Amino acid sequence: MVYLTRVEHFNAAHKLYNPDWTEEENREVFGKCSNANWHGHNYELHVTVKGEPHPQTGFIFNAKTLGTLVKDVIIEKIDHRNLNMDVDFMKGKFTSAENLAIGIWNELQPHIEKEGATLHGIRLYETTKIYVEYFG
Template sequence: MVYLTRVEHFNAAHKLYNPAWSREENELVFGKCANEHCHGHNYELYVTVKGKPDSGTGFVMDVKKLSTLIKEHVTDQLDHRNLNVDVPFMEGKLTSTENLAMAIWQQLAPQLPQSVQLHCIKLYETPRIYVEYFGE
């Protein structure tokens, strides 16, 4: 099995806020991230697929096609958007990095060719904070 990773970038704003909680409880749990005016991140997205190299090309997957799929189904939907209000696939979800990584998986996995499988979504919120999601 060979693993191929494509790195993409997007910028997005969000606030961490549970509507079932009071403002005080949200501020206690989420701190500045519950700011009603939101805050932003420069996200780095690592998408790793796995498969066997094609005998004709030597590729697990054409990286240009992978980049196009990520752009169409993920980054075009997220870049320069408010995750809480502008992104249909995040509707009704808390916009934590964990939930965002899982939602990205759900967006991307069905789009991949049958010859590869999605192995991992690694999403950096900051240079020191990231999550990895390997599917359910």
């Protein structure tokens, strides 16, 4: 089994906030991330596909195609956006890194499968010190 990873960067704002809680409860759980005026991150996204190399190309997935898919399906929707307000696949969800990784997976998986590969994982760095991984 061979793994191929595409890395992209994007910037986005969000707010972690539970409308059923008081301001104090939100601040206690989410800290600065519940700021009423939002906050942002410089995200780093790793999209990994897996498979066996094709005998005629040596590729498990065309890297150029993978880059185009990630840019068209994900980056164009979320870069320089408000994740809470502007991103269709995050509507009605807490915009945690965990949920964002799941949303990215759900958006990409059908496109990856259509191209004949398997989506292996999403790694999403919210900061240089913290990231989440999702494997479907």
